Amino acid sequence: MACNPGCISHKFRTSRIRAPFSHPILPKRPLNFVFHVLSRNSANISRTAAVSGSGFTWDDVFEVARSENRSSDLDGFFNKIKLCNRGSDKQTKFIPFVTEDQTVGYVHNGFADHLRRFQDVFIFPTNNSYNNHFGNHVTLHPALRTHEEKTRAVADVVKCLGEEIIPGIRNELYPVTSSFGIPAFFSLERAAAPYFGIKAYGVHMNGYVERAGQKYLWIGKRSEVKPTYPGMLDHLVAGGLPHGIACGKNLVKECEEEAGISSSISNKAIPVGAVSYVDIDGYRYKRDVLFCYDLRLPEDFIPNNKVLVPILSATMNCKAPCIVISFCTW
Secondary structure (H helix, E strand, O other), X not given: OOOOOOOOOOOOOOOEOOOOOOOOOOOOOOOOOEOOOOOOOHHHHHHHHHHHHXXXXXHHHHHHHOXXXXXXXXXXXXXXXXXXXXXXXXXXXXXXXXXXXXXEEEEEHHHHHHHOXXXXXXXXXXXXXXXXOOOOOEEEOOOOOOHHHHHHHHHHXXXXXXXXXXXXXXXXXXXXXXXXXXXXXXXXXXXXXXXXXXXXXXXXXXXXXXXXXXXXXXXXXXXXXXOOOOOOEXXXXXXXXXXXXXXXHHHHHHHHHHHOOOHHHHOOOEEEEEEEEEEEEOOEEEEEEXXXXXXXXXXXXXXXXXXXXXXXXXXXOOOHHHHHHHHOOX
């Protein structure tokens, strides 16, 4: 299954929908939800902060869904899109990260100060040195020639910096490239990707069922111990794209691991486009490209650790609503 980075329509569809009748996963109480997210009024925002801080539960999901104070069903979506693209005014605090005469990322001046300690791995040419046309930037030491040498040297630096500088080490490698699909210059620890400002890729899938002509999304809830977006709502299946695995194969793997969906079903997922964003926060320059898929599931199939609900909440992690918007265009 090839990746499909085609354009996504920016049309939106909102409609009043009712909960499926007597589904065993849903609470045994009457439900009449609107496919919506929280409005921007202060009462709902403070409620969201409170439940996120103390652990968001499925009861909170249903309570939010019953809110009568809805200024706009799309406000929460727009809030999340803005959150995914924050910090553009801070771009001047970053310098290019260059490898083999290609800009592969961006490094904050403060993080660059940490890298200067490792003079056998990183060098900092200026306008007048190395005959370069990048201006002030950071690059790898020319003694590091092969993919393996670069990967090992940068990994040692990440290990030395440790959790205090780069929290959430996962021991999972991402490819460092100037664009998608070309051979990687080297591989980098996933948690370090935003600190070096490299492009990171992932697969996100909307899993749904159809009943009486209406679509219903399966929604997951992230673990409270996740290093990113703990306890928030998420897609049925989502995962980063590690080095050396194709999008389609990675999606099949994530389907099995996260939701217990067999390959005979997940192979039917349809690539529908891609979503990209730039999020600058502190030393982190997060440049993500998410390949989006939709999968129609059998009506009687129940994924692992998921709940079928016809609502979305503003407490979803910041990436999820962008992919759901692509789902709502058809």
